[in-house]
Amino acid sequence: MLKKNSPWLGLGFRLLAVVLALAFTTLILVLTGAQPFDAYTNIISGSLGSVEKISDTLVAWVPLLLATSGLLVTFTAGLWNIGVEGQITLGAIFTTFVLRSLGDSGLPPALIIALAIVAGALGGALWAAVVGWLKIYGGVSEIFGGLGLNFVATAFTLFLIFGPWKRPGVASMSGTAPFPPELWLPMVGNLRLSLWSLGLAVLGIIVIYLVLNGTYFGLRLKAVGKNGRAAFLMGIPTARYLMSSFLICGAFAGLTGAMQVTAVYHNLIPSISSGYGFLGVMVGMLVNFQAAWAAPVSFFFAALNIGSIQLPIVLHLDSTLSGVLQGALVLFVLIVDGVRRRLTEKS
């Protein structure tokens, strides 16, 4: 007989989901006439094959982990913060604003960067606060509010890049004028990786883990997410907790944007969020909103993204294969979870 809630059983079903997702992706590859084995070895060597590759994977891991960390908070509060993409964008815009405004002020560059990062967190939190305000006081679902604000954020970025912040001479889709290297976060050797942003992301997930699993705040947030009415009757100020979760998630999203500007692109580009927000939503669902699993799973997703860049070059396959695999993974985990629940409840 199947035992309910056994951790090994849960792990077994998760592994089954991974196997199924791989089988599904393999099927797609076979159907398109590609060599699945070659594709997978290329993804692995393309993401972990050398120091540079590992560094690139870590560069992708930082924004994904930061966004996922924030989303775990809103997920715990029972919210689908789809607006995370816009919040990342606003973080990047605020950071860019501070760097542009203070770049020639003569202040020490380290201070300017620090201020810019704080501004990024504020920008993301502000954008999330709008969603939260609409949700709590206007009765607008955070999904629709967030989605709408994502479009506004994108439009605003384009306006800035082609308007007030355009490059000297001609505006371009490649973004605003790059910042001087002293306004970049320090890199490791000649790699693209910054230990500062890596450290921030790791610190972030640890803090989120501790807050969600060990504090009164985390427990109350969980209560609000699972049953707001009962939580209110128990004396938890639900509106304040919902708003806090938006603000925290927004701040993390803003930090994500700030890292992309200060450590990766060194300017503001049109699609600065690069879809890491939505990917974070997928990671959150995949780990069933458990902070402990967020770091390894988001690393895996980052590796998939980086590894699949190889595919068009080496195998003339489309690099969206990683997206197929990631999507299949989430779907199969959800399906297998449903199957498991059916089986355990029957027995």
Place this chain on the structure above:
Amino acid sequence: MKVELSHIQKRFGKVHANNDITLTVPAGTIQGILGENGAGKSTLMKILSGFYSADEGTILLDDKPVKITSPADAVAQGIGMLHQDPLDFPPMRVIDNFLIGRKNASFFPDRKRALAALHDLQQQFDFAIDPETYVDSLTVGERQQLEILRLLWLGARVLILDEPTTGISAIQKEKLFATLKKLVEQGMTVLFVSHKLEEVEGLCGRVAVMQRGRLVGETRPPYLTAELVQMMFGKVVQPDARVNAGTPEIALKISNLEIEDFRLQIRDVSVELHRGEVIGLAGMEGSGQRQFLRTLGGLTRPVGGEIRLEEKNLAGKPYKNFMNSGIAYMPAARLEEGLIPGLSLTEHFTLCEEQSGFFVDKSKAHALTSGRIQDYTIRGVPESRIEALSGGNQQRALLALLRTPLHLLLMEHPTRGLDIESTIWIWAKLKERCKQGTSIVFISSDLDEVIRYSDRILVFFGGRVSQPVNSAATNAEQLGQLIGGKGW
């Protein structure tokens, strides 16, 4: 239709919910199914109505073995079930609810025919529900009536009612019973599930008693109450003697309180509540008791008047102020408003305790929870998720979650759906609190409960509130008159 259940077995994990149950119900009878909470009555009925499938055993309808695969299948075979909480769609109109579930209906529903059918059925049973009104504006009793009509229209010949009298008024109950009697005269079969002896004795032509998953006996009238109780519990249960813990000290002073909502107005209520006193609120559902109770709890803002607790006027203040002044509110809907499905008992107790520090001390929380589980004899462990507990244990958990000390405890239907044993236990616990100085105000649709456990009673009728009635000097008849609007 004749219904036969033969050697039905059903297990949920370790729980043997139905153990070898064999029962025959001839057509044209009201069969009572009696038993305390958790005896397996609902499980058996859900097997018959297609919600669950039995692990073993067969079901025969009119001597033919049948397989019932889903509730829709059950309805198609003529079995309809009325659930404890009406399974309808509150934001939709009555007529749309009536139409839903119709099989082989055309793409565009024939509303005209449905309206006519609803009208005919309503006339037959003397119901008066407006087809165009929204279900969320109906009382529980009316929603029940609608559900009965819908099932009849779908062709049900066997009607299962699971605890149908919880939450409906005495008048609606009489009407329901009259309807059921009319239905069996027409050859229908009714299975009436209840733990209320009086109702079963008054209504049913036969009674089967369940205890711990087994069918322990079948009887016919005349019923011997003592015998039924003996079968239900395996022993004789006696409620405790009346306890009056009230003191002359005034705990809460309500003066000229005025409450308004879209349905009714309550005007000019002035009552003084003593320390340790229990006040019962009686009346038909929707007469204003709930609004009154919610106002005392700070969940509804009164339009006028004062609620004074120790010289502080709380009227118009937010809920938090009420709570911090030592007023607690226990809602009737346990899993919707009182508890948080998905959280463990430990997490519940941690949430309701005073916060100490930023981080939760998990070993301390675990110890506290284990202690409360013992004190309140909750069947569960600290890690148990709240939704995995039975209704009676959830109610015990709710009680255990209340803070101490408490000035005022407000409760909606504190023992709704619980068996006699749990009810007696819970009231013993509540009276203990009264001795410590807590005053209690509670709503109940069970008049006996109101009379037995209150010191004074307020009767509500259409938003009017009676003078406090001394419960020792009144009886069910006198109160019944007031509830029905006579003698005001």
